Amino acid sequence: MATDAITVEGLRKRYGDVQAVDGVSFEVERGEFYGILGPNGAGKTTTLEIIEGLREPDEGSVTVLGEASWPRNQALLPRIGVQLQSSAFFERLTAREQIHTFASLYGVPGGNADAMLEKVGLTEKAGVRAERLSGGQMQRLSIACALVHDPELVFLDEPTTGLDPQARRNLWDLLRDINAEGRTVVLTTHYMDEAETLCDRVAVMDHGRVLRVGPPGDLISELGVDSLEDVFLQLTGREYRE
Ligand SMILES: Nc1ncnc2c1ncn2[C@@H]1O[C@H](COP(=O)(O)OP(=O)(O)OP(=O)(O)O)[C@@H](O)[C@H]1O
Incomplete structure (x- = not known):
């Protein structure tokens, strides 16, 4: 669809015996603040790297800002920002x-x-x-x-990990501003309160699959729980640990 910033279809990636990404599909709309959540090893980084054009998928396709991201697409590089460690x-x-x-x-x-x-x-x-x-x-x-x-599109991989609560909140204001300027933001985070506060929609992943996608508030009410932390626990059966 023309309004999508990212379209991911049927992505699979295997490393030896590990099926790191196992049939992932989702869309991120232009201007959206989108979170990818999942326990350690869920396949978030591999999925992001494929979307960014840094890794070749075994199967599936990714369209970023209307262009295929693999084979590595030079025309896309000036249009996307990747936060490096x-x-x-x-x-x-x-x-x-x-x-x-x-x-x-x-x-x-x-x-x-x-x-x-x-x-x-x-x-x-x-x-x-x-x-x-x-x-x-x-x-x-x-x-x-x-x-x-x-x-136009920014990828942030755990931008607030290791920060104290005040520094995290300061950074949240900055991330909100970046998004309010019209940029699409894709974020991974280990903090459920962060995802709940910042993200328009989140995808919860585990074992290389997307378990659920939706606005945090909708997921909370659909599952009849109190917070995104509870949603995460119920879907994955795990606490979110670093
Ligand atoms: N280059 C690699 N070679 C072999 N196995 C890998 C490689 N990269 C990732 N894996 C494995 O693939 C699975 C998914 O890893 P990935 O880093 O995508 O998960 P993640 O959700 O980003 O985890 P984390 O939250 O710990 O960063 C894990 O089991 C991991 O050990």
């Missing part, structure tokens, strides 16, 4: 140098990089080396680097 920062560079390096890779003017640093509240830390930033500051820098080329 902070360990992927260039060594010994300051926050400002990091984001300017990402900007130049995409041919983006340096002024935009400084504006992005300001947007994530890191202007005062611009001269600090990335490895000396706090956990929350590093996460904000990695999100800024993923956004510096103004992508």
Whole structure:
């Protein structure tokens, strides 16, 4: 459908004996804030990597912003942003140098990089080396680097893991702003309250399959429980652990 940002159909991926993704289909609408939830090993990262065009599926197809994501599609790269782990920062560079390096890779003017640093509240830390930033500051820098080329679609893999509650809430405001600007956001998270607060819809995965898709509030009332945490527990039979 023309309004879909992402269409995933019949995805399968096996690593040796492990069927990591076992027939996954779903759609993400343009402008949507979409969460992919599941216990460790559920197949979330593999699914995301296939959608991002970083991994070839054994079966199935993915359309991102109207284009096939495999074979790797160069035309898509400027249109999507992928939040890298902070360990992927260039060594010994300051926050400002990091984001300017990402900007130049995409041919983006340096002024935009400084504006992005300001947007994530890191202007005062611009001269600090990335490895000396706090956990929350590093996460904000990695999100800024993923956004510096103004992508339409952003993938965030556990953006608030390891942050204290206040830093998580600050980051939630930033993620809401990114989405309010019209960008589609796809998020994986280990925090059910985070998914409940931020996501328009979530897909709950386990054992390489999608068990259920819907707005958090609908899933909660359909299953007659009190929270997304309870939905997760009921569908997967497991607590959400890291
Ligand atoms: N490169 C690989 N080679 C072999 N097995 C892999 C590889 N990548 C993932 N797996 C296996 O595939 C399954 C799905 O892994 P995946 O990382 O996609 O799950 P996940 O839901 O992202 O888990 P987590 O929450 O722990 O990140 C797991 O059993 C994992 O051990």
